Amino acid sequence: MDLSRHPELLDRLAAAYALGTLRGGARRRFESLARQSPAVRAAALLWQERFAALTELQWAQAPSPNVWKRIENLIAAQRQPVAQRPQASSSGLRWWRGATFAGAVASVAAIAFSLNLLGEVSRRDEQLAQLGSARATLAAQNAQLTAQLQAKPEIQYVAVLSDDRSAASMLVTFDPAHNTLTIKRVGGYQEAADKSLQLWALPPSGGPRSLGVLGESPVVKLTAAENQVREAPALAISLEPKGGVPTERGPTGPVLFKGALLKTS
Numbered sequence: 001m002d003l004s005r006h007p008e009l010l011d012r013l014a015a016a017y018a019l020g021t022l023r024g025g026a027r028r029r030f031e032s033l034a035r036q037s038p039a040v041r042a043a044a045l046l047w048q049e050r051f052a053a054l055t056e057l058q059w060a061q062a063p064s065p066n067v068w069k070r071i072e073n074l075i076a077a078q079r080q081p082v083a084q085r086p087q088a089s090s091s092g093l094r095w096w097r098g099a100t101f102a103g104a105v106a107s108v109a110a111i112a113f114s115l116n117l118l119g120e121v122s123r124r125d126e127q128l129a130q131l132g133s134a135r136a137t138l139a140a141q142n143a144q145l146t147a148q149l150q151a152k153p154e155i156q157y158v159a160v161l162s163d164d165r166s167a168a169s170m171l172v173t174f175d176p177a178h179n180t181l182t183i184k185r186v187g188g189y190q191e192a193a194d195k196s197l198q199l200w201a202l203p204p205s206g207g208p209r210s211l212g213v214l215g216e217s218p219v220v221k222l223t224a225a226e227n228q229v230r231e232a233p234a235l236a237i238s239l240e241p242k243g244g245v246p247t248e249r250g251p252t253g254p255v256l257f258k259g260a261l262l263k264t265s
Contacts, residue, residue: 003033003040010043018047050131154178156264159235161257163187169257172199172235176226181211183220189256190216191239198244200251201232202258208236210247234260 003010016022017030034040157174169187174180183199191197199222200208211229212222214237236258238251245252 003037010040014040014043014047017044018051157229157261158264159259159261161235161237161259163189163257170237170259172259172261174224174226174229176229179223179225181222181224181229183214183222185218194242195253196240196242196244197237197256198240198251200236200238201228202234202236203232207250208247210244211235213240213244229261230263232261234258 003013013022013030017027022030030040030044034044154175154177155173156176159172160168161170161172162168167187169185169189171184171186173182173184175182181199197214199211199214201211202208209228209232211224214220214222236251236255238255239253240251241253
């Protein structure tokens with residue numbers, strides 16, 4: 001399966017791989033695909049960077065100032081002079097002090113625990129929000145990268161067209177994934193204003209077939225089906241009246257450049 005054509009599945013697999021939950025044979029298959037596909041490698045690296053950045057979201061949580069104030073008040077109360085405290089029997093006083101202190105400590109502990117728990121919940125919520133934002137950003141980046149990779153030309157045919165002195169004048173490439181012929185002028189030839197250059201496929205049998213008329217710009221792109229190109233062992237460019245001639249007539253002017261069409265893979 002070509003994962004680059006299934007961005008959602010690629011995103012989930014890359015996240016599971018980076019997190020470590022993709023194991024066994026599935027992990028080995030993903031690693032094999034990553035070695036072959038730049039898009040898969042990029043998705044895995046992006047998720048690894050995202051998860052590594054999550055460790056930076058942790059921070060220390062200091063107790064609330066109210067907690068420390070409560071502790072200070074309890075300590076001050078324990079240091080209060082005996083004359084200012086209510087009279088009670090020695091044993092009752094000790095029991096009361098112990099009970100009061102134990103209750104105060106329990107209250108402080110409960111308050112501190114509640115505050116820490118609330119802080120932890122708040123931190124987890126923020127981390128989840130950060131993770132959701134990171135996933136959305138990564139999904140957008142992955143979609144953009146996939147689109148760029150899909151838009152990248154896949155050159156499978158190339159031809160260098162030369163003049164009668166074997167000087168290279170035109171470089172022709174064909175991308176069957178996008179049905180695009182690209183013709184680049186590499187020589188110094190420039191046709192007159194009332195003339196046009198026309199590109200022809202030269203099949204093994206039958207007459208030449210027109211692939212389009214070239215403009216005057218240094219690089220020209222023409223639309224062509226793969227079967228029009230792959231069946232032609234050679235290409236040629238002729239000089240024609242302005243706008244070119246119908247394909248059934250074949251070249252009417254001189255053939256200026258020609259060359260073999262080669263498959264790159």
